[in-house]
Amino acid sequence: MNELRDLARQLLTDGTVRVIIGWEDGRRGARPVFITDPADADKLIFDTRCAHNLVTYLDPRRDDVVNLGRIGIVVKGCDAKAVAGLLREAQVARDDVVLIGVRCGGVLEEAELREALELNADNVAPRCYGCDNREPALVDYLVGEAQPEPPRPTMTIDERVAALDELPLEERWAFWSEQFSKCVRCYACRQVCPLCVCELCVADKTRPQWIEPAAHARGNVSWNITRALHLAGRCVGCGECERFCPVGIPLTLVNRKLQEIVAQRFDYVVSDDPEKPAPIGDFRLDDQQEFIK
Amino acid sequence: MTDSTDTRSERPVSERCFISEAGLRDLTADLLESGTEVIAPVAEEICASPSAVASAACRMPGETPVEIEYRRLTDAAELDVSRGLPVLSLKGFFLPEHEALFCWEQRGTTITIKPVPTTFAPRVVLAAKPCDSAALEIVDKVMNWGHEDELWNGRRAATTIINLTCPSIDESCFCTAVDLAPDSTKGADGLLIPVEGGYLFEPSTDRGREFAEAHKRHFASGCGGEEHRNRQAEDERAAARTRVAANLEIDAASVRDWIDTHFEDPLLAALGARCNGCGACTSVCPTCHCFDIIDEQTGVGQGTRRRCWDGCQSRLFTLHASGHNPRDTQGARYRQRLNHKFAIYPLKFGEVLCTGCGRCTRVCHAGQDLVEILAAIDVAARRPGTTTSPQEDGGSSAAPPAEEQVAS
Numbered sequence: 001m002n003e004l005r006d007l008a009r010q011l012l013t014d015g016t017v018r019v020i021i022g023w024e025d026g027r028r029g030a031r032p033v034f035i036t037d038p039a040d041a042d043k044l045i046f047d048t049r050c051a052h053n054l055v056t057y058l059d060p061r062r063d064d065v066v067n068l069g070r071i072g073i074v075v076k077g078c079d080a081k082a083v084a085g086l087l088r089e090a091q092v093a094r095d096d097v098v099l100i101g102v103r104c105g106g107v108l109e110e111a112e113l114r115e116a117l118e119l120n121a122d123n124v125a126p127r128c129y130g131c132d133n134r135e136p137a138l139v140d141y142l143v144g145e146a147q148p149e150p151p152r153p154t155m156t157i158d159e160r161v162a163a164l165d166e167l168p169l170e171e172r173w174a175f176w177s178e179q180f181s182k183c184v185r186c187y188a189c190r191q192v193c194p195l196c197v198c199e200l201c202v203a204d205k206t207r208p209q210w211i212e213p214a215a216h217a218r219g220n221v222s223w224n225i226t227r228a229l230h231l232a233g234r235c236v237g238c239g240e241c242e243r244f245c246p247v248g249i250p251l252t253l254v255n256r257k258l259q260e261i262v263a264q265r266f267d268y269v270v271s272d273d274p275e276k277p278a279p280i281g282d283f284r285l286d287d288q289q290e291f292i293k
Numbered sequence: 294m295t296d297s298t299d300t301r302s303e304r305p306v307s308e309r310c311f312i313s314e315a316g317l318r319d320l321t322a323d324l325l326e327s328g329t330e331v332i333a334p335v336a337e338e339i340c341a342s343p344s345a346v347a348s349a350a351c352r353m354p355g356e357t358p359v360e361i362e363y364r365r366l367t368d369a370a371e372l373d374v375s376r377g378l379p380v381l382s383l384k385g386f387f388l389p390e391h392e393a394l395f396c397w398e399q400r401g402t403t404i405t406i407k408p409v410p411t412t413f414a415p416r417v418v419l420a421a422k423p424c425d426s427a428a429l430e431i432v433d434k435v436m437n438w439g440h441e442d443e444l445w446n447g448r449r450a451a452t453t454i455i456n457l458t459c460p461s462i463d464e465s466c467f468c469t470a471v472d473l474a475p476d477s478t479k480g481a482d483g484l485l486i487p488v489e490g491g492y493l494f495e496p497s498t499d500r501g502r503e504f505a506e507a508h509k510r511h512f513a514s515g516c517g518g519e520e521h522r523n524r525q526a527e528d529e530r531a532a533a534r535t536r537v538a539a540n541l542e543i544d545a546a547s548v549r550d551w552i553d554t555h556f557e558d559p560l561l562a563a564l565g566a567r568c569n570g571c572g573a574c575t576s577v578c579p580t581c582h583c584f585d586i587i588d589e590q591t592g593v594g595q596g597t598r599r600r601c602w603d604g605c606q607s608r609l610f611t612l613h614a615s616g617h618n619p620r621d622t623q624g625a626r627y628r629q630r631l632n633h634k635f636a637i638y639p640l641k642f643g644e645v646l647c648t649g650c651g652r653c654t655r656v657c658h659a660g661q662d663l664v665e666i667l668a669a670i671d672v673a674a675r676r677p678g679t680t681t682s683p684q685e686d687g688g689s690s691a692a693p694p695a696e697e698q699v700a701s
Binding site: 027030031032051052057063064068111185187191209212214216240244245247248 | 360380381390391464465565566567568569570571572573575576577585587589599601602604607608609621622623624654655656658659660662664665
């Protein structure tokens with residue numbers, strides 16, 4: 001922790017950055033914090049409650065953050081993948097941001113706690129299991145001690161996706177219809193997604209209105225399917241959409257299924273290497289395109 | 294403002310009647326039998342699915358398998374006077390997430406408008422949260438400001454609301470700071486107070502008294518005179534009020550005046566960075582009532598004009614056709630939310646547009662904490678000319694020091 005705080009203090013003091021975006025202890029648990037005064041660097045924490053993917057604050061359209069000045073940001077491995085996504089899509093320039101990587105052993109599924117807990121099969125965020133980026137490479141600094149692998153959750157996301165896949169189509173559709181029917185169209189999933197950075201989201205387009213804003217079956221299915229497809233090959237699996245969803249739609253299952261399809265069809269796994277082009281921005285002569293008849 | 298003395302407790306005891314757990318269930322069965330819609334908080338599985346496999350796959354390890362929601366009961370046995378806070382408030386039963394305002398049909402140059410019904414069958418809400426019923430009475434004002442909203446008023450007129458004393462949920466509750474209480478009957482027709490073996494029912498309106506009269510066979514005969522139950526009820530209410538009051542005490546009038554006169558204050562401007570603008574707070578809020586009106590083409594020459602929930606935290610909410618946006622930053626949008634709730638609405642309608650339910654704080658995983666923000670504004674309002682960042686002030690001590698409360 002001191003390593004992180006000392007580094008933040010130094011970067012702010014020597015003027016390398018104007019703000020450090022990290023996590024602090026809030027009244028209800030860990031939460032994002034914007035440190036602009038070196039004297040406040042001791043507020044920074046990193047523990048199993050630090051689930052919030054702070055990279056959503058790097059959206060260049062967030063004037064409130066941009067106006068704070070040059071950013072230093074604390075990133076876990078999954079967060080670093082989101083930075084790589086923004087670099088690939090030319091949303092931020094690598095030199096405009098200082099990345100402080102933290103070695104991460106996974107986070108809690110329920111992160112709003114006054115005290116950090118040690119991870120176990122029941123409390124670990126299932127998305128952390130099998131993480132391939134616990135020590136992010138795409139960073140300027142890497143702090144913290146080496147962490148153990150996140151524990152295996154009682155049921156992994158892959159197992160859950162597989163269980164749903166085995167259901168007959170009608171039952172699977174009934175399940176997702178029920179889940180999407182809960183959607184109140186607040187768009188929290190979009191707002192917290194570090195990769196949802198469109199100047200004008202398709203859901204907000206009114207001329208023509210591509211996606212019906214009403215929270216009925218038509219509107220909800222078209223929004224949720226569109227959101228998922230727009231993240232195909234881009235989603236880093238940080239799980240923030242699901243965590244912020246006020247009505248508890250299991251969006252991680254949708255995202256993981258898409259990751260699986262993208263891996264199969266395009267031999268692509270999202271990483272924190274910004275040089276590796278994503279399928280959406282790449283064309284290969286050997287792409288599988290047998291579906292074009 | 295936060296004086297917890299409640300004159301309701303001085304009402305004649307004879308107005309209170311005891312109803313047992315079984316009596317309340319029988320009463321519910323009667324209502325359902327007679328075709329009356331009954332709405333009550335129900336603890337339901339988050340991953341409800343006809344498929345056990347899907348249900349298991351959907352559930353997170355360690356996750357509470359149930360969440361509480363207001364639901365239309367289909368059977369009296371479902372009544373599980375659960376005392377937790379439903380995820381969504383009662384608002385959706387009066388202002389649905391989306392509803393048709395009218396349908397239209399065009400043939401040649403003739404346009405036919407088909408209205409929607411604005412009268413509704415009688416229905417009863419049982420065990421409503423006081424913060425949710427109060428919100429309805431507060432929102433009544435804007436729904437009847439200039440234009441009388443027939444759909445809102447129709448549903449309000451058709452609905453008998455019986456509150457259940459709230460034990461207070463957690464550190465995000467602050468109803469007592471906005472002149473309400475966990476045993477408030479604002480917006481409701483009566484109150485159920487849990488006592489040994491059942492509830493004391495205390496009507497607060499004529500409709501509540503008529504409700505008790507109509508169902509008197511389910512109440513204990515000879516209401517009143519049950520000293521120990523009355524004492525138990527009073528203790529229960531007082532304890533709940535004390536618990537909530539410990540979370541936050543503010544002077545709402547000072548907060549209103551401070552917000553109204555500090556539009557550009559750095560304290561408010563600093564709140565924009567953390568906010569993701571996700572709009573979850575406005576969705577779960579019992580008093581947020583903004584809506585968007587859209588036209589849905591449902592076929593050739595026909596369509597539906599529909600209103601849908603909308604919220605001030607989205608950029609699109611104030612985006613003009615010209616491309617100009619008067620609230621172009623998240624800071625401006627978050628300030629608007631505070632301003633509308635704690636200054637604009639009180640100045641216009643004499644009531645704070647917030648019932649202290651704390652849902653916005655609980656739902657915000659970015660840690661935008663209204664309890665802490667109000668405490669910081671309250672401190673700023675008491676010390677003219679100075680401001681305190683809520684991040685610096687509120688973290689450890691949400692409520693201002695006791696001596697300052699006395700000084701005001």
